[in-house]
Amino acid sequence: MQRFKSPVQAQRFLSAHSMIYGHFRPRRHLMTAAQYRCARAEAFQVWQQETCARTAV
Numbered sequence: 001m002q003r004f005k006s007p008v009q010a011q012r013f014l015s016a017h018s019m020i021y022g023h024f025r026p027r028r029h030l031m032t033a034a035q036y037r038c039a040r041a042e043a044f045q046v047w048q049q050e051t052c053a054r055t056a057v
Contacts, residue, residue: 004010026039 004013026036026043028036031039
């Protein structure tokens with residue numbers, strides 16, 4: 001809880017962090033390299049759609 005003002009604030013951060021972390025860090029040791037690359041590409045595609053992020057052209 002270092003640098004959090006309250007336990008509620010820490011819990012809020014950790015709840016959001018766990019969803020995002022799990023989305024971008026698949027369990028690599030259970031996948032082949034091709035499956036891992038596919039999972040990463042799909043995760044970034046979903047992230048881009050959900051955040052409406054635009055890449056510079």
